[in-house]
Amino acid sequence: MKNECDIVKDLLFSYNDGVLSENSKNFVEKHLKTCESCNNVLKEIRQESGEIEQEKEIDAFKGVRKKISKRNVIISVSVIIILIIIIFNVLVFVNYNKMITTMQIILQKDITEEQLEDIENVIRENASEVEIKYLSRDEQLNMMQNWLEEDANILEPYRGSEDNSPFRTILIVNVKDNEDIQKIMEAVKDMPGTYKTFDNIEQNPYLLFLSQILYR
Ligand SMILES: [Zn+2]
Numbered sequence: 001m002k003n004e005c006d007i008v009k010d011l012l013f014s015y016n017d018g019v020l021s022e023n024s025k026n027f028v029e030k031h032l033k034t035c036e037s038c039n040n041v042l043k044e045i046r047q048e049s050g051e052i053e054q055e056k057e058i059d060a061f062k063g064v065r066k067k068i069s070k071r072n073v074i075i076s077v078s079v080i081i082i083l084i085i086i087i088f089n090v091l092v093f094v095n096y097n098k099m100i101t102t103m104q105i106i107l108q109k110d111i112t113e114e115q116l117e118d119i120e121n122v123i124r125e126n127a128s129e130v131e132i133k134y135l136s137r138d139e140q141l142n143m144m145q146n147w148l149e150e151d152a153n154i155l156e157p158y159r160g161s162e163d164n165s166p167f168r169t170i171l172i173v174n175v176k177d178n179e180d181i182q183k184i185m186e187a188v189k190d191m192p193g194t195y196k197t198f199d200n201i202e203q204n205p206y207l208l209f210l211s212q213i214l215y216r
Contacts, residue, residue: 004031008038016045101178103199104135105171105188115193119171122191126183129176137167168195 008031014020015028032039105119124130141159144167145152158165175181181199189197 005035005038008032008035009041012038012042012045016042016049099178100181100199101176102172102174103181103185103197105173105197106195107169107171108193108195109168111169111193115191119188119191119193122187123171123173123184126187127173127175127177127180130180130184131174133172133174135170135172137165137169140167140170141165 008028011020011024011028015025020028032042105123107116107119120132123132138159141155145155148155158167173181173184175184185197185199188194
């Protein structure tokens, strides 16, 4: 039997894989019926190949899981970033309107006392609490000269000049309730004596928002 066992053991791997010819298969099975030693070898082969298959499956599964979780992390992070950007933008624009509590009214050069009085009255009618400041031509000239530093004297000829001055008198309007700004803007912009109206819309809303947070 010794010789037959050697042959069968050589064939057992192929037998286990199911690739033997019909004759060889019959030969192996016939031998296995009577030989315990070869049966034990076949058992070992079956165990080992089963474990290898299982490991292969586990490895493949792990790979898929790794890929899925990596993609999920990327998607989640992207979604969070997009959400933060959206929330930031909403916050900026919701708060931006609330922050505007000041506006400027640039007056016509030839505004009359009566027209100025009318404008002031309309401002006060449209605001619950308001503070009106004048920025005269010469005050603006001083500000501009400070900014120009050593070139300041080029503006000196315009001091006190009514007709030549590049500046117009400005009303600076400060309110407590930001909603009053839009009401005043609407009421004042077409009045005689008004040249232009501005609110802080000219400013960058992002910077305004950030400055409110940082310097609160
Ligand atoms: Zn045998």
